Amino acid sequence: MDxxxxxxxxxxxxxxxxxxALLGTISLAAFRQASQKQKFTEIDxxxxxxxxxxxxxxxxxxxxxxxxxxxxxGKPFGYAGGTRPGIIFFNDEGTENGGLTFDGKREAxxxxxxQSGFSFDQFNQDQVLYLQYNDRNGRRNMGLTIADRADVDxxxxxxxxxxxxxxxPAGAARDAALQKWAAPRNGVPMAAPxxxxxxxxxxxxxxxxxxxNGNTRLRMMVDSLGTPSLEFLDAxxxxxxxxxxxx
Amino acid sequence: xxxxxxRELRQVRAVLITGGVVAAVLSLAAFGQSQKTRFSEIDxxxxxxxxxxxxxxxxxxxxARLPxxxxxxxxxxxxxxxxxGSAGFVFFNDEGNENGGLVFAGKETATGGHRANGHMTFDQFDQDEALAFxxxxxxxxxxxxxxxSDRADIPIKIFADSAMAFQALPDGPEKxxxxxxxxxxxxxxxxxxxxxxxVGKTPDRAAALTLGDPQGRTRVRLTVDSLGAPxxxxxxxAGRVVRRYPGxx
Numbered sequence: 001m002d003x004x005x006x007x008x009x010x011x012x013x014x015x016x017x018x019x020x021a022l023l024g025t026i027s028l029a030a031f032r033q034a035s036q037k038q039k040f041t042e043i044d045x046x047x048x049x050x051x052x053x054x055x056x057x058x059x060x061x062x063x064x065x066x067x068x069x070x071x072x073x074g075k076p077f078g079y080a081g082g083t084r085p086g087i088i089f090f091n092d093e094g095t096e097n098g099g100l101t102f103d104g105k106r107e108a109x110x111x112x113x114x115q116s117g118f119s120f121d122q123f124n125q126d127q128v129l130y131l132q133y134n135d136r137n138g139r140r141n142m143g144l145t146i147a148d149r150a151d152v153d154x155x156x157x158x159x160x161x162x163x164x165x166x167x168x169p170a171g172a173a174r175d176a177a178l179q180k181w182a183a184p185r186n187g188v189p190m191a192a193p194x195x196x197x198x199x200x201x202x203x204x205x206x207x208x209x210x211x212x213n214g215n216t217r218l219r220m221m222v223d224s225l226g227t228p229s230l231e232f233l234d235a236x237x238x239x240x241x242x243x244x245x246x247x
Numbered sequence: 248x249x250x251x252x253x254r255e256l257r258q259v260r261a262v263l264i265t266g267g268v269v270a271a272v273l274s275l276a277a278f279g280q281s282q283k284t285r286f287s288e289i290d291x292x293x294x295x296x297x298x299x300x301x302x303x304x305x306x307x308x309x310x311a312r313l314p315x316x317x318x319x320x321x322x323x324x325x326x327x328x329x330x331x332g333s334a335g336f337v338f339f340n341d342e343g344n345e346n347g348g349l350v351f352a353g354k355e356t357a358t359g360g361h362r363a364n365g366h367m368t369f370d371q372f373d374q375d376e377a378l379a380f381x382x383x384x385x386x387x388x389x390x391x392x393x394x395x396s397d398r399a400d401i402p403i404k405i406f407a408d409s410a411m412a413f414q415a416l417p418d419g420p421e422k423x424x425x426x427x428x429x430x431x432x433x434x435x436x437x438x439x440x441x442x443x444x445x446v447g448k449t450p451d452r453a454a455a456l457t458l459g460d461p462q463g464r465t466r467v468r469l470t471v472d473s474l475g476a477p478x479x480x481x482x483x484x485a486g487r488v489v490r491r492y493p494g495x496x
Contacts, residue, residue, distance in 0.1 A: 020266035104340030116369035205443035226460030
């Protein structure tokens, strides 16, 4: 072999080794950097998952499309994601336990709807403490609600409901099964609002305190005409006493 | 070709092929990374959560990078009062309009006092705060609680557009006069809020629950005042107490 070819080969070999080594080093550095602490001035992102070291979800911050559906012990259930832009929180078990979501949209026909909420869920259940604003074309309510919920696991509840929907076509049999499903468990309603402080759809400023069955027993109100009152009610909703008392 | 050359060639080929494969794998992995990346911890001055088309959905930021009020895709540098100097979350709806926030601020002042607040708000559609969960504190004089307000059924945008006309003026009597003039004009209705519900503690150190009428006048008040006296008051439209419980024994 002549010396020219040999020199060429040596140069090529040297080049290949250097480039490969460089590439490897840079790539490894890039990966390492990703797993360390990084600093950004500003980033655009469609979704952030805050995870525990083992990858378990702790919090999801996302736009609408990538928002997460309900998760129970790491498993999706109930309905698909894509409807809850904002922040969803999870507990140590990987089960959803709260959220802070904001929504609002005007449709092509000019109507609008808007809903914002901040909720805390009972363990393995649904929201029991929440701040909410709901609006359909100006028919709106906003306030603080505190509710009781039956001590039934939400996953079992949703699975039971889904199997009823699957077993019965729409009709009397399905309605009966759903009614039974929604009935109180051990005398405790599925959900019973206990406290509401807010402004309701009748434009009243209102405070409701309710019994364990969700019946309002004490109501303080200034209605849409500006009339103030404090009422005590019985379990059937009849007013038994009212202030200010007429003189 | 002699044996040495053959060996050399084999070596070059091996190195090049290995390099190519490594580069391909790493590059693919790097591209995969741009879909979903994992960090242990990041420092950031602002995060924009955006829809696929780039529309803002929410921002998480320090105080300097807190976004201006955005209405209909237009920025209004009108944030003042409790909004100024805050850091936290600002939320936007499907229309790209700001519709809420969760922000915190706290600062020592030159005179040795302090100003602090924590503020979570839900805005009425095309309007401003309808529900606020907030704490504000100026030198220990504080208010904390849940506030619910009625807002006009006309968009806040017309008010904001009008306010922009004198926004550039320095804070002072002229600006205050212009703002008052705007508030008193028919457009002022778009910027008005009427207090319907408050539950919390007030600057005069009372624990209170008040309900207001649609004009924002308090008509029922349940309080335990700073001296510990409990009362339930009914008020008329002029703010006079017309009935008080417990009545005089």
